[in-house]
Amino acid sequence: MARRRRGGGKxxxxxxxxxxxxxxxxxxxxLREPDRVSEDLRNQIATAIEELGYxxxxxxxxxxxxRDDIVAVLVPSLTNxxxxxxxxxxxxxxxxxxxxxxxxxxxxxxxxxxxLLRVFLSxxxxxxxxxxxxxxxxxxxxxxxxxxxxVQIMETGSNPVDMMIGFSHFEGGxxxxxxxxxxxxxxxGFIGARMDPRSQRRMAGYRAVVEEAGLYDPRLVTTTPTPxxxxxxxxxxxxxxxxxxxxDAVFCNNDDLALGALFECNRSxxxxxxxxxxxxxxxxxxxxxxxxxxxxxxxxxxxxGRRAVAMVRAALSGTRQPEHVVDVGFExxxxxxTSRK
Amino acid sequence: MARRRRGGGKxxxxxxxxxxxxxxxxxxxxLREPDRVSEDLRNQIATAIEELGYxxxxxxxxxxxxRDDIVAVLVPSLTNxxxxxxxxxxxxxxxxxxxxxxxxxxxxxxxxxxxLLRVFLSxxxxxxxxxxxxxxxxxxxxxxxxxxxxVQIMETGSNPVDMMIGFSHFEGGxxxxxxxxxxxxxxxGFIGARMDPRSQRRMAGYRAVVEEAGLYDPRLVTTTPTPxxxxxxxxxxxxxxxxxxxxDAVFCNNDDLALGALFECNRSxxxxxxxxxxxxxxxxxxxxxxxxxxxxxxxxxxxxGRRAVAMVRAALSGTRQPEHVVDVGFExxxxxxTSRK
DNA sequence: TTGTACGCGTTATCAA
DNA sequence: TTGATAACGCGTACAA
Numbered sequence: 001m002a003r004r005r006r007g008g009g010k011x012x013x014x015x016x017x018x019x020x021x022x023x024x025x026x027x028x029x030x031l032r033e034p035d036r037v038s039e040d041l042r043n044q045i046a047t048a049i050e051e052l053g054y055x056x057x058x059x060x061x062x063x064x065x066x067r068d069d070i071v072a073v074l075v076p077s078l079t080n081x082x083x084x085x086x087x088x089x090x091x092x093x094x095x096x097x098x099x100x101x102x103x104x105x106x107x108x109x110x111x112x113x114x115x116l117l118r119v120f121l122s123x124x125x126x127x128x129x130x131x132x133x134x135x136x137x138x139x140x141x142x143x144x145x146x147x148x149x150x151v152q153i154m155e156t157g158s159n160p161v162d163m164m165i166g167f168s169h170f171e172g173g174x175x176x177x178x179x180x181x182x183x184x185x186x187x188x189g190f191i192g193a194r195m196d197p198r199s200q201r202r203m204a205g206y207r208a209v210v211e212e213a214g215l216y217d218p219r220l221v222t223t224t225p226t227p228x229x230x231x232x233x234x235x236x237x238x239x240x241x242x243x244x245x246x247x248d249a250v251f252c253n254n255d256d257l258a259l260g261a262l263f264e265c266n267r268s269x270x271x272x273x274x275x276x277x278x279x280x281x282x283x284x285x286x287x288x289x290x291x292x293x294x295x296x297x298x299x300x301x302x303x304x305g306r307r308a309v310a311m312v313r314a315a316l317s318g319t320r321q322p323e324h325v326v327d328v329g330f331e332x333x334x335x336x337x338t339s340r341k
Numbered sequence: 342m343a344r345r346r347r348g349g350g351k352x353x354x355x356x357x358x359x360x361x362x363x364x365x366x367x368x369x370x371x372l373r374e375p376d377r378v379s380e381d382l383r384n385q386i387a388t389a390i391e392e393l394g395y396x397x398x399x400x401x402x403x404x405x406x407x408r409d410d411i412v413a414v415l416v417p418s419l420t421n422x423x424x425x426x427x428x429x430x431x432x433x434x435x436x437x438x439x440x441x442x443x444x445x446x447x448x449x450x451x452x453x454x455x456x457l458l459r460v461f462l463s464x465x466x467x468x469x470x471x472x473x474x475x476x477x478x479x480x481x482x483x484x485x486x487x488x489x490x491x492v493q494i495m496e497t498g499s500n501p502v503d504m505m506i507g508f509s510h511f512e513g514g515x516x517x518x519x520x521x522x523x524x525x526x527x528x529x530g531f532i533g534a535r536m537d538p539r540s541q542r543r544m545a546g547y548r549a550v551v552e553e554a555g556l557y558d559p560r561l562v563t564t565t566p567t568p569x570x571x572x573x574x575x576x577x578x579x580x581x582x583x584x585x586x587x588x589d590a591v592f593c594n595n596d597d598l599a600l601g602a603l604f605e606c607n608r609s610x611x612x613x614x615x616x617x618x619x620x621x622x623x624x625x626x627x628x629x630x631x632x633x634x635x636x637x638x639x640x641x642x643x644x645x646g647r648r649a650v651a652m653v654r655a656a657l658s659g660t661r662q663p664e665h666v667v668d669v670g671f672e673x674x675x676x677x678x679t680s681r682k
Numbered sequence: 683t684t685g686t687a688c689g690c691g692t693t694a695t696c697a698a
Numbered sequence: 699t700t701g702a703t704a705a706c707g708c709g710t711a712c713a714a
Contacts, residue, residue: 010465012690013692022701023701023702024701025700026700028692036700037700038699055463056463056691056692057404057692058465059400059401059404059409059692060404060691060706063400063401063404063692063693064691064693064706065706066694068400078428079422079426081420084419087446100460102443103442119441122396122397122399123400124351124399145394230626230630231626231630233630256627285570285572288572289572289574289601289604291607291608354707363685365707365708365709366686366710367683367684369709370709382683398707398708400707400708401690401706401709402707404689404692404709405708405709405710406690406708407690
């Protein structure tokens with residue numbers, strides 16, 4: 001009988017208004033700025049909403065107000081513990097703001113990052129959070145004219161699109177390697193998986209130190225583009241030992257590899273840290289618990305997530321902070337796995 | 342001079358149309374159904390889009406077409422490896438469809454799930470994917486009248502809101518425990534963290550088996566609402582041993598706990614599996630690599646993600662599959678940690 | 683193959 | 699404090 005609407009027949013703000021005997025705009029206001037609507041009307045409206053089961057349509061709202069409460073986030077991986085914690089930080093940073101996170105997984109691919117950027121941009125997000133500093137030129141261009149705050153996370157560099165928060169992976173790599181040298185290891189290897197830009201910079205840090213110490217030997221380096229895993233750590237260490245039987249320490253590109261390396265040593269009865277020293281990167285929870293406990297570099301990924309959102313919120317509310325690039329640093333955690341007597 | 346638009350002055354489809362010398366609708370079509378537009382115009386339009394840097398507005402599109410390509414996904418955690426892999430499966434299941442994932446993290450809270458459901462519903466998603474079968478009554482009601490396909494994942498049960506794909510955690514718990522009994526362990530403990538509904542059902546499976554075998558003893562059970570971690574596994578095993586020094590095996594609620602338990606045994610020189618048998622749940626990559634390798638239950642979370650999206654796509658295209666509830670099962674992986682000679 | 687008129691549900695603007 | 703009206707940018711229906 002009644003003319004059918006195009007949509008699924010869901011109640012609209014007009015239905016609520018009619019039922020509450022007020023204008024549509026008043027309902028709109030009651031929802032967004034309750035203070036500006038008299039208590040009487042507010043109650044009538046609330047009742048009508050309840051009875052009708054009205055749910056506001058975000059699309060219409062975004063269209064009409066030319067704004068949107070979405071923060072689009074691009075990370076290379078969700079499975080990777082490190083980024084999972086960044087995301088946790090981002091969520092927690094939201095607090096009581098009305099912002100919503102929109103997650104995109106680039107799978108460590110610049111092309112995919114570009115594609116997702118296009119998709120997300122079409123949502124007219126309030127802000128953009130992207131990982132790393134190695135965007136493709138096209139992606140960078142899109143970021144530049146996005147017309148909203150942009151935060152690059154997990155790394156620091158000299159050419160921020162807008163804001164930036166992270167740390168230097170190169171310095172991280174240097175720090176662990178220096179520690180290994182100081183502990184007296186001389187045949188210090190590097191094993192790395194995936195070898196994304198950040199991994200490469202950590203490796204560059206490693207190389208800088210061993211070269212400076214006159215300890216560099218290409219046969220000590222074992223990498224693969226394969227994604228990282230504990231089992232891969234085991235394999236890579238085996239390869240490394242096959243190539244250089246006199247290897248006496250390894251800086252593992254990340255903690256999963258380090259754990260795999262430890263298990264391989266256990267299985268082959270190679271004493272850690274006596275025969276072989278092991279160090280990882282990121283300092284996941286398990287590193288401290290392992291036996292022997294594993295040296296690693298603690299990165300502040302949760303904090304990075306939190307503060308990235310804080311930066312976004314500050315920018316959105318106009319109170320943009322003076323420092324657009326913040327380096328949260330890292331912390332070397334020396335443990336049993338590199339402490340030979 | 343020119344009247345300013347309300348929006349940020351971003352180019353619209355009308356701008357593109359004007360520049361390309363065609364009607365707006367033709368641009369719209371060129372974007373969505375390129376085949377229905379002559380090649381000439383298509384090229385002109387593409388050029389205009391390029392020059393203007395036009396990005397379509399998804400909000401306007403969703404509003405006008407009363408449809409949306411978003412699949413809203415609610416998971417209890419993103420940090421948890423298990424759900425991270427589910428999400429990976431979901432992404433991969435998308436394939437070449439135009440669907441987009443919208444992720445929400447409920448933090449294992451029914452209240453938060455309710456809140457997010459409301460938020461997501463206001464986006465009028467094309468489909469909904471939620472974790473588990475323990476929604477609050479209010480959440481369940483919202484799901485029921487969502488007016489779109491709904492998939493409950495990671496568990497099976499008898500009252501699907503719509504579709505469902507997962508496995509029985511109760512059976513999973515029974516299977517591991519039975520294995521432990523069969524291997525001759527007699528003082529079989531259970532350690533569990535977080536104790537969300539799925540953990541509880543696994544524990545119920547454990548209890549069913551040990552009771553049947555006349556082996557049940559409440560002092561063998563150690564649980565905590567604290568989120569799971571490797572270090573917590575270590576602590577819980579320590580507590581368990583303090584309470585029951587004769588403990589000879591543990592079914593760990595998940596693999597992180599199992600790894601922590603293993604490290605604690607290593608550290609305390611308790612032979613695994615000789616003195617203590619250890620079994621985990623989920624079968625993460627590291628379980629096979631550990632020394633000794635760790636028995637676990639392989640769950641098909643990636644597959645669950647993939648197939649959940651497949652079910653959504655089928656439902657959306659009308660070719661709804663006959664079976665609305667699918668049980669993908671699990672697989673007991675027997676390894677060194679429970680194989681005493 | 684292309685275009686015109688109109689509606690989608692909401693909010694901004696301005697007036698009452 | 700409240701309301702009428704006109705956008706917001708795009709897609710549908712129908713016509714050309």
